[in-house]
Amino acid sequence: MTGEGGSRVRHIVEQELRREAARIFPKLINDAGYIQPIRNNTGQGEFLYGVFTRRNHYSRYILVVAEPVIQGFKRLSWICETDDRLTLTDEGLLWLRRYRAGSEPFLEQHQLRETSHREVKGLKRPVIVNEGESPLGWLRRRKDRYGTPLIDAHQFEAGERLRAEFERAQMSPSVTSKWESAAPSRRMRRAAPDGAAGLSDQALASRKRVLQALEAVGPELAGVLIDVCCYLLGLTDAEKNRGWPQRSGKVILQIALTGLARHYGILSDTDAASPVRAQLNHWGTEGFRPSLDQWR
Numbered sequence: 444m445t446g447e448g449g450s451r452v453r454h455i456v457e458q459e460l461r462r463e464a465a466r467i468f469p470k471l472i473n474d475a476g477y478i479q480p481i482r483n484n485t486g487q488g489e490f491l492y493g494v495f496t497r498r499n500h501y502s503r504y505i506l507v508v509a510e511p512v513i514q515g516f517k518r519l520s521w522i523c524e525t526d527d528r529l530t531l532t533d534e535g536l537l538w539l540r541r542y543r544a545g546s547e548p549f550l551e552q553h554q555l556r557e558t559s560h561r562e563v564k565g566l567k568r569p570v571i572v573n574e575g576e577s578p579l580g581w582l583r584r585r586k587d588r589y590g591t592p593l594i595d596a597h598q599f600e601a602g603e604r605l606r607a608e609f610e611r612a613q614m615s616p617s618v619t620s621k622w623e624s625a626a627p628s629r630r631m632r633r634a635a636p637d638g639a640a641g642l643s644d645q646a647l648a649s650r651k652r653v654l655q656a657l658e659a660v661g662p663e664l665a666g667v668l669i670d671v672c673c674y675l676l677g678l679t680d681a682e683k684n685r686g687w688p689q690r691s692g693k694v695i696l697q698i699a700l701t702g703l704a705r706h707y708g709i710l711s712d713t714d715a716a717s718p719v720r721a722q723l724n725h726w727g728t729e730g731f732r733p734s735l736d737q738w739r
Contacts, residue, residue, distance in 0.1 A: 459512075460512065460515040460516070460519075461542070463508070463512045464516065464521065464535070464538065464539070464542075465539070465542055466506070467494060467506060467508060467512075468521075468531060468535060468536075468538075468539045469539070470494050470496055470505065470506065471494070471496075471530065471531045472531065472536065472539070474496035474497050474498050474590070475496065475497045475586050475589075475590030476494055476495060476496040476497070477494075477495055477528040477529060477530050478492050478493070478494055478495075478508060478513070478522065478528065478529035478530075479492065479493055479495060479504075479527070479528055479529070480492055480493075481493040481504060481507070489509060489510040489511065490510040490513075491507055491508070491509065491510070492507070492508040492509075492510065492513050492529070493505075493506065493507060493508070494506035494507075494508060497589075497590040513529065516529075516535070519534070519535075519538075520532055520534045520535075521534055521535030521538060522535055577602075577603070577606065577672075577675060578671050578675060578676065578677050578678065579594065579598075579599055579602045579603060579606075579671065579672065580599075582594045582599075582678075582693075582696075583596075583599045593693060593697075594696070594697060594700060597700075597701070597704040597709050597710045598697060598700035598701060598703075598704055599700075600704070600709055601700050601703040601704035601706075601707050601709050601710075602668070602671070602672045602700050602703065603672075604707055604709075605653065605656055605668060605672045605673065605703060606672045606673060606675075608649045608652050608653050608656070609649075609653055609672070609673040611645065611646060611649035612646050612647075612649035612650035612652075612653050613646050613650075614650060614653065614673070655706075656703060656706055656707070657669070659702065659703070659706035660699055660702040660703055660706065661702070664695065664698060664699035664702060665699075666685060667681055667685070667692065667695050667696050667699050668696075668699050668700070668703060670684065670685075671696055678692040678693055678696065679692075681696075
């Protein structure tokens with residue numbers, strides 16, 4: 444195998460390739476990393492590559508990778524070159540999920556499993572959840588070019604809380620037929636019609652909290668919260684339904700989730716206003732405020 448600059452590259456066995464992938468790929472995913480050539484190892488005629496991450500602001504590589512490993516990753520389409528950098532491909536991400544899954548590779552490949560603390564029967568307990576089920580989970584794991592998640596922890600928590608309240612309120616549209624009410628038994632009274640009369644006290648309380656939260660963010664922003672948090676629509680579908688320009692839904696959703704987090708008390712008014720205060724600078728020139736000496 445011939446490497447960069449026409450050098451001969453030794454072949455690497457598949458077991459070593461998998462071991463290197465398990466060591467390198469988590470750095471590329473969790474820390475928004477990439478791979479770049481760093482120098483030529485003249486002793487063996489092979490290039491060396493470095494893994495750069497945001498942990499040290501990409502100032503220095505944190506791992507060194509040999510050229511045969513890089514060639515093996517390319518051969519399996521696990522990495523690709525973009526703007527003189529090597530980044531992880533979808534095939535590489537799917538392989539890592541299967542590797543981590545162990546006995547359940549199919550489920551891990553198509554899910555985004557995370558350990559989270561959720562309320563179960565009134566108590567918060569650690570559970571394994573599929574973050575990929577909700578668009579918010581996908582946005583939480585997705586990062587921009589600077590390595591920052593598209594939505595922060597406060598926004599994600601507020602959106603998931605609204606979703607849980609929406610489900611407890613039984614406000615989701617029914618997609619199945621209810622044959623019990625259509626053909627009741629002679630010994631049983633006909634079931635109550637759908638609506639507030641047939642809901643439990645807990646569902647009614649959740650419905651009230653959902654309406655209060657949507658009123659708090661305002662009618663201009665409530666729609667995107669309903670689409671994404673409650674009906675689990677993607678941003679692209681939400682933009683089409685509301686006639687918004689492409690790529691505008693992310694900004695609107697972020698604003699709506701921030702207002703929702705403030706309503707729930709997850710984000711205080713002081714925390715929300717601190718970034719604004721940091722950007723405010725007075726524009727007065729030196730000596731614009733008169734001193735007492737000038738009045739004497």
